[in-house]
Amino acid sequence: MNTIIEIDKLNLFYSDFHALRNVSLEIPEKAITAFIGPSGCGKSTLLRTFNRMNDMIQGTRIEGVCAIGGTDIYSDEVDVETLRKRVGMVFQQPNPFPKSIYDNIAYGPRLHGIKDRKKLDEIVETSLRSAALWEEVKDHLKRSAFSISGGQQQRLCIARALAVEPDILLMDEATSALDPISTLKIEELAQELKDRYTIVMVTHNMHQAARVSQQTVFFLNGEVVEYSDTEQLFSNPNDQRTEDYISGRFG
Amino acid sequence: MKEWKQDDRKRVANRRRMDTTLKLLFLAATSIGILALMVLIIDIVMDGLGHFTPDLFTNYPSRRPSSAGMKSAIVGSIYMLLIILPVSFVFGVGAAIYLEEYAKKNRLTRIFQLNISTLAGVPSIVYGILGLTLFVRWFMLERSLISGAFTMTLLVLPIIIVAAQEALKAVPKARRDASFALGATKWQTVSRSVLPSALPGILTGVILAMSRAIGETAPLVMIGALTYVAFLPEKLTDQFTVIPIQIYNWISRPQTEFHELAAAGIMVLLIMLIIMNITAVLLRNKFQKNI
Ligand SMILES: Nc1ncnc2c1ncn2[C@@H]1O[C@H](COP(=O)(O)OP(=O)(O)OP(=O)(O)O)[C@@H](O)[C@H]1O
């Protein structure tokens, strides 16, 4: 498998709080990588460095290299808007815009200059199909995005992220606000999407990590303790702390 | 299962009594406000109804109360609004967007913020003095419609800025994040995601500021709005009068007929205020339904 994200000795500070310590990591292309670890260990922080959402937090400082497709995304030649178009994100709480379902999906393409109605129609349909939502909403695309269920809203947010044709999809506990059935749907969806996209997901649910991911990364106090093949990490961890965590002895 | 104890019941009864007393007290507080307003309105309508005729709207002021009207004042007030509204909207909302969305949260921003909040409470006569110095003298705009409108704009700006800031603050961060994460620039996020959500709140603030502006008298007295204007302003630099000044002028005369005219003028002002407030409510409802 090819590596798409390569992180080398990355350190991140929120003002004087050292949130990521010397993180080195490789994330394979077109596969699902899961981030696990106790609350506050820096999973979301690392995820947000991939699309530079940390830039918006005042006082954040970064050292080290975070390269996507061979280019350091913190170098001057990368502009943030283009990066974020390539690296989509789905948040913990579904956060549709107070607009119609159609306009939610079309938001991204419109940002990047697509105005043609036919082209937009096409993007809306393919994105909704990719997110396995088309059949459920195709007859009321003009309705408010708030009129559908929480699970559907989250799939809408996935479709919205897919509409700008990213290479990478970041999901920060994207199922933690959902019921078990909606969660299952999104897990199935992730499985389908991984043939076309690289997915990095943060999860608190170790079963979920074991079920859906190919690679798992275990974090503790801002450090990456261990990362490897998911099966290997769960059946035969190298580090005692990993074993303690996955067997539920802390966290 | 515990036994019911007598003193428990007594304590509950005491708390209930307290509850009822407070409820009545709060009700009384509300009623006093509403009652005062009712008395005011009834008193004014009884005095002014006789003069609330078409003549009031079509006649210029006159020394004879029977043929006096407030055409120039009504037109003056409307012209003022037409200038204040766009200017204060652009500058007020612009400043709010800068402070909320662009400015780094540092010392300087905090000083700005403190200044604006303070300005919102400065007595209006002070704005009159400011307008007199700035627009009438320095910019040599004379005692004109435009000087008055600019002075009023200064007066309502802090109100609009604070209201618009509140409306912007109320837009959930998640909505901004969603936009940025799709590759939107700052301005794209502000214009396509934040402003539409904040608009109802901003518009409400702007309309309330406008109702403040049409009722203000003191700063315009300073600027030199005339009390007797028998013509309509045709240029921005023409002299002018407005409704509250006309009312003030009529009230200060000895004849009771002029006092009745003043009451009719107050009715016009009140009706305008009510229309503006209803517009604010309607706008808010309309936008909320769209969401
Ligand atoms: N904006 C911020 N400013 C300062 N410190 C922050 C900020 N965001 C996070 N932190 C701190 O950085 C550390 C890592 O936070 P992060 O959100 O990445 O944890 P997490 O692993 O995602 O936790 P959770 O599982 O609870 O979501 C925490 O100690 C947190 O308090």
Ligand SMILES: [Mg+2]
């Ligand atoms: Mg997190």
